[in-house]
Amino acid sequence: MRPLKKNNINNRMKATIVTIGDEILIGQIVDTNSGYIAKALDKIGIQTHEMLSISDDKQHILDTFTKLQNQVDLVIITGGLGPTKDDITKKTFCDYFEDVLVEDQAVLAHVTEIIENFYKRPINQLNKEQALVPSKCEVLFNKMGTAPGMWMKKENTVFVSLPGVPYEMKYLVDQEIVPKLVKEYQRPHIVHQTILTYGQGESMVAERIEAWENNLPHFIKLAYLPAPGRVRLRLTARGGNKEVLEKAVRENVASLAAIIGDIIVGFDEDETIEVVVGKLLATQGKTLATAESCTGGKIAQMITSVAGASGYFKGSIVSYSNTAKVDVLGISPELIAQHDVVSAEVAQAMAVNTKRLLQADYAIATTGNAGPTSEPGKAEVGVVFIALATPETVLVSEFNFGQPREKVIDRAVNKALEMLQQAILRKTV
Amino acid sequence: MRPLKKNNINNRMKATIVTIGDEILIGQIVDTNSGYIAKALDKIGIQTHEMLSISDDKQHILDTFTKLQNQVDLVIITGGLGPTKDDITKKTFCDYFEDVLVEDQAVLAHVTEIIENFYKRPINQLNKEQALVPSKCEVLFNKMGTAPGMWMKKENTVFVSLPGVPYEMKYLVDQEIVPKLVKEYQRPHIVHQTILTYGQGESMVAERIEAWENNLPHFIKLAYLPAPGRVRLRLTARGGNKEVLEKAVRENVASLAAIIGDIIVGFDEDETIEVVVGKLLATQGKTLATAESCTGGKIAQMITSVAGASGYFKGSIVSYSNTAKVDVLGISPELIAQHDVVSAEVAQAMAVNTKRLLQADYAIATTGNAGPTSEPGKAEVGVVFIALATPETVLVSEFNFGQPREKVIDRAVNKALEMLQQAILRKTV
Numbered sequence: 001m002r003p004l005k006k007n008n009i010n011n012r013m014k015a016t017i018v019t020i021g022d023e024i025l026i027g028q029i030v031d032t033n034s035g036y037i038a039k040a041l042d043k044i045g046i047q048t049h050e051m052l053s054i055s056d057d058k059q060h061i062l063d064t065f066t067k068l069q070n071q072v073d074l075v076i077i078t079g080g081l082g083p084t085k086d087d088i089t090k091k092t093f094c095d096y097f098e099d100v101l102v103e104d105q106a107v108l109a110h111v112t113e114i115i116e117n118f119y120k121r122p123i124n125q126l127n128k129e130q131a132l133v134p135s136k137c138e139v140l141f142n143k144m145g146t147a148p149g150m151w152m153k154k155e156n157t158v159f160v161s162l163p164g165v166p167y168e169m170k171y172l173v174d175q176e177i178v179p180k181l182v183k184e185y186q187r188p189h190i191v192h193q194t195i196l197t198y199g200q201g202e203s204m205v206a207e208r209i210e211a212w213e214n215n216l217p218h219f220i221k222l223a224y225l226p227a228p229g230r231v232r233l234r235l236t237a238r239g240g241n242k243e244v245l246e247k248a249v250r251e252n253v254a255s256l257a258a259i260i261g262d263i264i265v266g267f268d269e270d271e272t273i274e275v276v277v278g279k280l281l282a283t284q285g286k287t288l289a290t291a292e293s294c295t296g297g298k299i300a301q302m303i304t305s306v307a308g309a310s311g312y313f314k315g316s317i318v319s320y321s322n323t324a325k326v327d328v329l330g331i332s333p334e335l336i337a338q339h340d341v342v343s344a345e346v347a348q349a350m351a352v353n354t355k356r357l358l359q360a361d362y363a364i365a366t367t368g369n370a371g372p373t374s375e376p377g378k379a380e381v382g383v384v385f386i387a388l389a390t391p392e393t394v395l396v397s398e399f400n401f402g403q404p405r406e407k408v409i410d411r412a413v414n415k416a417l418e419m420l421q422q423a424i425l426r427k428t429v
Numbered sequence: 430m431r432p433l434k435k436n437n438i439n440n441r442m443k444a445t446i447v448t449i450g451d452e453i454l455i456g457q458i459v460d461t462n463s464g465y466i467a468k469a470l471d472k473i474g475i476q477t478h479e480m481l482s483i484s485d486d487k488q489h490i491l492d493t494f495t496k497l498q499n500q501v502d503l504v505i506i507t508g509g510l511g512p513t514k515d516d517i518t519k520k521t522f523c524d525y526f527e528d529v530l531v532e533d534q535a536v537l538a539h540v541t542e543i544i545e546n547f548y549k550r551p552i553n554q555l556n557k558e559q560a561l562v563p564s565k566c567e568v569l570f571n572k573m574g575t576a577p578g579m580w581m582k583k584e585n586t587v588f589v590s591l592p593g594v595p596y597e598m599k600y601l602v603d604q605e606i607v608p609k610l611v612k613e614y615q616r617p618h619i620v621h622q623t624i625l626t627y628g629q630g631e632s633m634v635a636e637r638i639e640a641w642e643n644n645l646p647h648f649i650k651l652a653y654l655p656a657p658g659r660v661r662l663r664l665t666a667r668g669g670n671k672e673v674l675e676k677a678v679r680e681n682v683a684s685l686a687a688i689i690g691d692i693i694v695g696f697d698e699d700e701t702i703e704v705v706v707g708k709l710l711a712t713q714g715k716t717l718a719t720a721e722s723c724t725g726g727k728i729a730q731m732i733t734s735v736a737g738a739s740g741y742f743k744g745s746i747v748s749y750s751n752t753a754k755v756d757v758l759g760i761s762p763e764l765i766a767q768h769d770v771v772s773a774e775v776a777q778a779m780a781v782n783t784k785r786l787l788q789a790d791y792a793i794a795t796t797g798n799a800g801p802t803s804e805p806g807k808a809e810v811g812v813v814f815i816a817l818a819t820p821e822t823v824l825v826s827e828f829n830f831g832q833p834r835e836k837v838i839d840r841a842v843n844k845a846l847e848m849l850q851q852a853i854l855r856k857t858v
Binding site: 022023024025026027028029030031032034035036037038039040042047048049050051052053054055056114117118119121124125126127144167171225287289290292295296297298299300301303304305307309310313314315316317318319320321323324327328357358359371372405406409 | 453454455456457458459460461463464465466467468469471476477478479480481482483484621630632633635636650652654663665698716718719721724725726727728729730732733734736738739742743744745746747748749750752753756757786787788800801802829830831832833834835836838
């Protein structure tokens with residue numbers, strides 16, 4: 001990586017992200033690591049030139065390194081670092097950098113601890129080999145697993161090797177690589193600001209903010225990132241002076257808020273619906289419970305994937321059987337017989353009873369047919385009823401989410417969380 | 430693509446898959462098209478050499494074409510074919526093949542029909558331009574959308590361009606490209622076999638099967654695909670005689686089963702633990718319920734992601750609060766006060782009570798601290814108790830799954846399903 005001259009903002013740092021693994025090349029797994037890395041680099045002003053997936057073959061890896069040498073400033077490699085012999089990135093590193101493997105004592109102690117504490121057995125030869133690293137490399141300590149990250153430099157290009165396991169890769173990117181790049185390399189400044197809007201479509205939002213958009217300074221770019229029911233607007237400012245960029249972004253966000261403040265719900269790029277809802281509940285000191293039939297616990301799973309959820313989530317009854325609905329949720333068998341288990345009436349009763357049973361302020365209930373089959377006279381595939389009990393009332397809506405099963409479940413989960421978010425926001429405004 | 434001589438099995442057809450789009454390079458969307466295409470090619474014996482994601486830049490696309498020319502037999506390109514101005518694959522095709530765009534009457538009629546029938550308006554200039562194709566190309570008719578696929582050849586390399594919209598791409602791959610390749614090109618045979626193992630780590634499995642692995646015939650390749658708590662082994666045999674390949678794979682799987690039969694749980698590539706457990710329960714006419722604290726409903730969500738789960742899954746109590754544990758599950762507050770909510774005793778009571786409450790044959794219970802923080806004197810981050818109530822007994826185990834939160838939850842879910850699977854298998858044997 002060229003150390004950039006101060007204020008030389010046109011000199012963009014370029015990176016190529018390489019994924020190693022035959023399993024990707026035969027389509028058995030989808031590479032999600034490259035996207036994560038690209039996003040992290042983009043945030044600190046480093047441009048991803050290409051993403052590349054190659055095989056576990058040593059010559060293929062060597063050829064790739066040679067090709068990328070001095071073509072880009074930074075090469076980030078994931079995969080090929082596990083303990084079995086189809087994992088060969090480390091040996092190829094040694095070849096490419098004309099280096100030898102040496103035992104890293106800190107890594108060895110860490111591997112030993114993981115194996116002995118987690119697997120309850122002594123380490124074997126393959127585990128020991130994980131502590132071998134090229135002698136010239138800078139070890140990136142992997143707190144999350146046994147394979148260390150490695151940072152090597154040759155001429156103008158830095159090569160970083162990371163394990164392919166997503167949470168290990170994420171840990172090393174967030175805790176080691178990004179801070180190191182930020183500290184050691186001067187990059188053009190990039191200031192991103194995301195504005196989350198809710199409830200109006202892309203073209204409608206675009207129409208409302210047209211004049212504002214036309215008046216943006218030349219160094220601020222606007223992107224529309226639409227999703228069902230919501231639009232994220234992303235401002236990206238690039239330049240040599242961070243303060244100037246930040247001030248301009250701040251001012252333009254303020255003038256935007258004056259125009260579409262009614263539909264802005266947040267400003268955090270990574271904010272997912274479960275995080276947004278969690279923050280709303282936490283801020284207001286309110287609690288949530290769910291009763292899930294067709295969504296099978298997925299709403300609970302998403303809510304509880306957020307750290308701190310125990311502060312506002314009371315729990316869920318996944319009522320996949322009539323036993324669960326009748327004996328746990330206290331739905332009367334007559335109501336089910338009269339209206340069918342997939343009905344507005346049953347959804348409403350599920351929400352009301354769950355709210356009371358788990359002593360929550362809000363309760364979501366779902367009942368539907370996610371497919372793939374339906375019985376004669378019963379709800380067809382894709383039909384879902386969602387009920388939301390709030391402190392004041394109960395709302396019930398019917399949807400048809402089509403198919404396949406996966407899509408029905410996902411849409412039902414998102415729609416339910418959206419209904420909750422809107423209900424809380426209505427109370428707030 | 431070279432027309433292959435009969436039985437010339439060493440002459441591998443090689444493909445590179447190229448994705449065009451800035452949105453991929455900034456990590457905004459994940460490329461799932463390449464995996465789909467690679468899988469389809471792999472099934473008909475065509476090896477994917479590399480996958481590559483590049484920007485919407487004309488020169489970048491031209492440079493890529495030039496580099497791939499005669500390096501591989503087949504280049505499949507997705508993206509860059511829509512009606513807006515940042516989509517430039519078609520114009521670049523014309524440049525690269527020194528060709529001109531001409532109006533394709535069949536495509537124009539199709540585009541007109543889609544716009545008029547679906548959007549209820551006359552076609553505009555941008556729509557008309559979608560019917561323009563390079564004069565030398567073979568049009569791949571896109572029944573699913575307005576952008577046609579294009580098949581061009583230059584020297585030894587075929588270039589195929591496809592729209593980036595997944596269901597349009599899939600349609601053209603399945604209905605046009607694969608049949609055309611099968612009909613026009615001779616390819617080597619490929620036989621895959623996946624072996625699913627549970628309960629031992631990658632290095633442990635590798636150690637046990639080392640001698641077997643070293644004795645594999647040269648035309649069979651072994652790959653390890655580890656995930657928390659499980660390892661998939663994949664055998665890939667390539668050659669000219671399908672029967673020989675199949676026989677060799679069959680024999681080697683049999684000799685592998687003789688060594689690690691105790692941890693082999695299935696042979697279906699797409700078979701996940703939730704599918705395996707579901708089949709076991711369905712076959713034996715047994716039912717399952719779960720009580721989930723730290724796993725937050727994820728076990729239920731995985732079980733119910735399988736079609737037909739309502740036949741054996743009774744439901745789940747996601748007891749994220751003491752209210753849920755005491756009022757719904759009927760755990761005594763004294764038990765919680767005495768042993769802490771994260772304890773073997775509470776896990777056991779959760780499993781036993783849930784089994785009775787939901788009238789299930791098996792009940793899984795989880796309670797633990799997924800993090801990120803722990804209170805003084807309470808369970809540290811990563812500690813999880815899993816209880817399994819079977820028709821005969823209750824098993825409780827303590828684990829430390831480390832961190833981060835995501836990993837603790839995933840490992841707990843997998844371990845719980847593994848305990849269930851083993852318990853059912855023990856009954857079967």
